[in-house]
Amino acid sequence: MSEDLPALMSYLDGLPEPHIVFDMDYRIVSANTAYLREFAQGQDVRGQTCYEVSHRFQAPCDQAGESCPRARALVSGQRERVLHLHHTPCGEAYVNIELAPLKDRRGRIRYFIEKMESLAHHHGAPGEQGMVGRAPAFRATLEMALRVAPSAASVLLLGESGTGKELMAKAIHEASPRASAPFVVVECASLSETLFESELFGHEKGAFTGATSARVGLAESANGGTLFLDEVGDIPMSMQVKLLRLLETGTFRRVGSSDLRHTDVRVIAATHRPLREMIAQQQFRVDLYHRLSTFPIRLPPLRERREDIPLLADTLLARVAPLRHLSIAPAGQHRLMSHPFSGNIRELRNVMERAALFCDGDVIELSHIEQALAADAWESGAPTALAVPMVSAPVPALPGHRQAQADAALWEAAQAHRGSRAELAASLGMSERSLYRKLKALKR
Known part of the structure; x- marks a missing residue:
């Protein structure tokens, strides 16, 4: 098998699709020009492991939460295909992997050849266009x-x-x-x-x-x-x-x-x-x-891929307010992840557009998220946007006009709420006693 590698590598180098060849210890023995250009920025990757180069992992894929085509091929002895998130010069992106085992004259697997197909419109990080997600349900789909x-x-x-x-x-x-x-x-x-x-x-x-x-x-x-x-x-x-x-x-x-x-x-x-x-x-x-x-x-609803909500929210913010470079405070992210989003990604987009309009600064706070979510409750007269328990998170102190906005959002949320005070406190991420004190102060 080893004596055939130079001819194989010469052939692969002429192909337009990225290819690598690695051994039983995951060590890359060859990478064609297309691979070096697309994934390695022209640097020599020979001697490095495929999982280090592609994923920045310190262990093989199947030991780090990814499906491993090599492990599958060892069992089946045949060609295997998987979808992976790879590091690229442009950030994380989905790559279609097709792996084939290479056998010696005795039928023993000695090397593996991987062909990679980049998917330009699918991302594991915020992107301006295309589909975004990392959750298992999204990746399976x-x-x-x-x-x-x-x-x-x-x-x-x-x-x-x-x-x-x-x-x-x-x-x-x-x-x-x-x-x-x-x-x-x-x-x-x-x-x-x-x-x-x-x-x-x-x-x-x-x-x-x-x-x-x-x-x-x-x-x-x-x-x-x-x-x-x-x-x-x-x-x-x-x-x-x-x-x-x-x-x-x-x-x-x-x-x-x-x-x-x-x-x-x-x-x-x-x-x-x-x-x-x-x-x-x-x-x-x-x-x-x-x-x-x-x-x-x-296609899974958003409630089955909640871990994708912060990623999707960042992506949607970049689309609805491309010139503002907005970010979401941790408390706001927790609130989004607790919301049921019956309208799924379309509803999330509406919420992020509203939140961007409520926010005057660069950071969308919990108060802006509450205002954006409350809009649907005001329209429907239903408490669904406010009566869902959320993951408890500390609410950062807000200076000046932001504190006034937060107070206004809290008062409006209280007026729109139809459930108990305990439910409202849970939805806002505070104790019932804190809510009582804040509302009492606002009435003065």
Whole structure:
């Protein structure tokens, strides 16, 4: 095997994808030019362990909380794939790892070769665009998405509103062979039965009143790319059979035409509705369901990935207030992590935008978070945003006008609260006695 390494390394050096070869002791024996450029800033990494270079770990991945493709390959003797967070010159980013064992002439594994594919729009640290997260639930979902992306299989994204289904659909498209072709979104929930057919398939001039010219439909516009059916559970029953024909044959007719047209699309659908229950109630076609759900993926709600909330909050702050360089005080982070966020990431974004507007300085304090959360309670008249127990955290002393803001936020929170004083105190991270003293002082 050793005598074959120079030829192998020469071959790998000509490949555009980053590759390394390491031995049974994790020591890198070769890294191609693409790897040195993308992950090592041109520095020689030979002799270092793969886990030191990629993760800054002092122990192998499977001893440091990561899945290890080497460990899997030793058991299976075959090629293995995993999703890892790697250190790069631009910070932490997700990398798709494909590892293959290299055997000697006696069939014994002697080396491993790793191919790496960077995922530019997926981050384990705050990023301006793309999907962000480190929680196990998020990583498992992302790994499933990246596994199905290179195929032509239809994907059904299931999850509550605000969990990022459209972002995930776009991520699958961008990791697929169709990435350079169109990604076309069909907003199924906003289309009436009469509009759905015209929007999806197009229409001819004079097909109906107001059709003053022919129009290309979304299915035809997506030719060669991906057609994303958002909220597919809202498609009228009468249109579902026509959609099924498109999925099965790739053919359709424009409204007002008898000519059969063809389009080549990969379909990704998404819904927050319980499609199986709708099938039982004869509100959704079972054959369409099975055609759409070749590869179903469930997106976790925010309450199942609470450890990602500070990371997501920082990312969203950078998006809603890009020029201010805001940070969140520890007490504010604890409060966010205790909130149920029934609206998931979309609700978190709203909260962070409000908090940024309430904050005049560079640090978003607990008082700003409380004000931002209370806005939903004022609108609904419900105490849900204020009556959820939080992780207790010290509230920093605030000088001057910030103290006045904190006092105003406390008074407004007390006025909006509908539960007991003990519940309000718990939600604000203070004792009931402290709350009583503060409210009494504010009444004077």
